[in-house]
Amino acid sequence: MDERRFRKRSIFLIAYLLFALLPIYWMVNMSFRSNEEILSSFSLWPQHFTLASYKTIFTDPSWYDGYINSLIYVAINTVISIGVALPAAYAFSRYSFLGDKHVFFWLLTNRMTPPAVFLLPFFQLYTTLGLMDTHIAVALAHLLFNVPLAVWILEGFMSGIPREIDETAYIDGYGFPRFFLTVFLPLIKAGVGVAAFFCFMFSWVELLLARTLTSVNAKPIVATMTRTVSASGMDWATLAAAGTLTIVPGAIVIWFVRHYIAKGFAMGRV
């Protein structure tokens, strides 16, 4: 009985993994072929294996700078998001204060604004501030959807930690900053890992705002990729290679936080 149940589960899992991997395989497959080959014939693997697309990306600064720019603003954004979300999440999980529930829901509503709505106002705001085409501009704009998410996730983790721990620490004479950094933070490591992964991911893949707020110096890889669309047709192979490379940093991040996710979190309140 258990044996058969186990097998049914594995079949489902393998079927899903196939469904998940096939489009990615197709992208990787395309990245090793030339444009003519992609468009002229159907083939399950590259007939004339070529690294030309990868060579283009790694030798052309306007391509690889895109990755560097993206990594810079994603890193700034993740650090700020987690930095401001930690104390706020602590406040929401530990205290009642005037308007707490409303502020919590208001934060979530910021995740509900379509980025398309904010394109023009953001453009004007950052032009006025002289922040256009800087990494910090994109990082700040992405706070709009990452900070609420980080507060939400961290609050769930913190509510799972019994309040007695705080009280004992205060009785032992810890001040708030010292207690927070040396006692509390290690307890919610997992939450910080998971929240950081989600912030990284949402900032990494966002296109509309990042493209609008940058032109040359901070141009992210997602915007650079739109260059492959031109009047002479699509440069499918280079786009596929660039796409394959965009997965790499995220895959590294998830590798580091995998234990935190596997450790689990249930979310207390919400």
Added chain:
Amino acid sequence: MKPINQRAWFLVLPVFLCVAFSAILPLMTVVNYSVQDIISPERRVFVGTEWFAAVLRDEELHGALLRQLGFSLAVLLVEIPLGICLALSMPAQGWRASAVLVVVALSLLIPWNVVGTIWQIYGRADIGLLGAALQALGVDYNYTGDATDAWVTVLVMDVWHWTPLVALLCFAGLRSIPDAYYQAARIDGASKFAVFRYIQLPKMRGVLMIAVLLRFMDSFMIYTEPFVLTGGGPGNATTFLSQYLTQKAVGQFDLGPAAAFSLIYFLIILLLCFILYNWMQSVGTQDKSEVAHG
């Protein structure tokens, strides 16, 4: 309960400032536009609620809204159960757990415009794996010509893209259940379904709530993927709200109506999320009293 402490506001202040900077200022600009007719940067006329009335009467908008609601509903109905099943079938420990986690998360990390482009090729009958496979099975599949095919392709693409988010959250929720619960259930001889219904599902409530709300709002704002894959076509079969809005704002340079549209759009999402949020909270509490009584 939680102690009352107004000074907690100081801890929330940084978040408040950050989000206010990137939300309230731009939102005010949008509100400002929505009540004016901007003829040129120097000449603008106050028009009151005229744009709002115009937008609400817009037949094309009603069409886009209905398509959007249908799409978001389909997304939730497919992705939430699929994500839960996937989380339940993922291995819990060892190298296989790590490997499956990374593979499952891969599709989340691909930029949205690449997702659309890859599926554009992937779905083509002559050179794409999916299109060719369906053709070989005798299905007359053509996502650029047939409205139903296009809609289904966008849905399948979204399922492929975002089910991992639901699965990762549920997986993390499941892992937090102490073994003692399962042991108790085994002693009671509880069926697999009972374990799911009375232990796993209630424990996943918090993460499921995040998953449902996130998937709802993000699918309601979907833009890049269908734009790249189908460009909204054929006809307007896959023109969802965001894309219709962008057509208006960018295509026709109609700032006033576009701003009014944006606000209405935002209010619709807000209202639906509010209903969903409260509904899910009440569902959870009912469960608890049920368990307590039973």
